[in-house]
Amino acid sequence: MLNLAVVTHRETFETMKGPLKRRGVLAKYIDAYGKAIPISERYTEFPDVDVGFVYPSRLMEGGVIDSFLEVPWVNGLESVLLSRNKGRVLAILEKNGFDIPSTIMISNPISEEELIEAYENVQKPMVIKPNSATRGLGIVLINDVDSFEGVVDYIKLVQDREETGDRSFLVQEYIPDARDYRVMVIDGEYVGAVERRFKDNYSDGKKWKRNVHRDAVAIGVEMPESIIKIAEDAASLLGINYVGIDILANEERIVISETNARPTIDKEEKYLPCFYDKLAALIEKMNKCY
Ligand SMILES: Nc1ncnc2c1ncn2[C@@H]1O[C@H](COP(=O)(O)OP(=O)(O)O)[C@@H](O)[C@H]1O
Numbered sequence: 001m002l003n004l005a006v007v008t009h010r011e012t013f014e015t016m017k018g019p020l021k022r023r024g025v026l027a028k029y030i031d032a033y034g035k036a037i038p039i040s041e042r043y044t045e046f047p048d049v050d051v052g053f054v055y056p057s058r059l060m061e062g063g064v065i066d067s068f069l070e071v072p073w074v075n076g077l078e079s080v081l082l083s084r085n086k087g088r089v090l091a092i093l094e095k096n097g098f099d100i101p102s103t104i105m106i107s108n109p110i111s112e113e114e115l116i117e118a119y120e121n122v123q124k125p126m127v128i129k130p131n132s133a134t135r136g137l138g139i140v141l142i143n144d145v146d147s148f149e150g151v152v153d154y155i156k157l158v159q160d161r162e163e164t165g166d167r168s169f170l171v172q173e174y175i176p177d178a179r180d181y182r183v184m185v186i187d188g189e190y191v192g193a194v195e196r197r198f199k200d201n202y203s204d205g206k207k208w209k210r211n212v213h214r215d216a217v218a219i220g221v222e223m224p225e226s227i228i229k230i231a232e233d234a235a236s237l238l239g240i241n242y243v244g245i246d247i248l249a250n251e252e253r254i255v256i257s258e259t260n261a262r263p264t265i266d267k268e269e270k271y272l273p274c275f276y277d278k279l280a281a282l283i284e285k286m287n288k289c290y
């Protein structure tokens with residue numbers, strides 16, 4: 001039996017532990033936050049494990065936990081940092097010929113003229129989003145320059161605090177009438193996808209942000225070859241072992257909007273039957289390569 005430290009959402013741990021156990025991987029949950037971890041004495045409360053499943057999202061605690069566990073990670077620090085930087089991921093994808101929403105990164109503090117120039121260079125309506133946050137936090141749709149400046153004022157207020165660390169944000173073309181897919185790729189291979197749809201049809205046309213944490217549900221769907229190829233190629237290019245590639249697809253385009261190196265695992269039946277075989281094989285491979 002291989003021992004796996006799982007440092008991700010509890011629900012994902014609960015979902016994955018059964019299927020992995022049947023494939024020889026014993027998942028153990030690590031509660032990483034909201035506790036005291038002695039550093040000067042050897043902390044013995046962490047279980048003995050062979051591989052870690054996704055580097056912790058909070059890098060300070062993550063660094064300490066990583067040094068205690070001393071394991072190879074399915075998605076280490078580098079992958080987690082890369083996917084968190086939406087601007088960087090989009091830049092790499094664009095350079096390599098993938099279609100992405102037209103996007104400008106704003107680095108604060110920026111002059112009024114340059115800001116307005118950026119506004120004018122992105123098609124309206126446009127989306128303003130944090131460069132690094134997730135779960136749809138702070139993402140707004142903008143139709144006019146006054147609202148644009150108002151939102152930017154708020155961002156400045158927040159980012160003026162030095163502790164924020166990140167003083168950038170993205171302005172991005174809005175992809176209309178798009179289906180919103182999360183395509184899962186493990187070790188370069190497509191293993192299934194979900195489509196995010198609104199819980200009630202009432203929201204269609206009235207709301208536009210499909211976040212499972214808010215109004216959307218994830219439904220297992222089949223993907224056409226064209227999307228599978230885009231997702232697999234993007235995963236290989238970025239070098240992220242276990243990744244959710246977020247795709248917005250409408251009549252005209254298939255664009256990658258972001259990637260996630262710590263994607264939630266949904267119910268088994270939403271993915272291809274090979275999902276857990278591939279995941280277990282990847283975990284074993286990480287253990288052997290270490
Ligand atoms: N450029 C865009 N065009 C259309 N819809 C978008 C765009 N950007 C984000 N959205 C909508 O908002 C949701 C959240 O945005 P996303 O960039 O994926 O951020 P998060 O990291 O919060 O998931 C997406 O799933 C999608 O429904």
Ligand SMILES: [Mg+2]
Pocket residue numbers: 246258
């Ligand atoms: Mg997303």
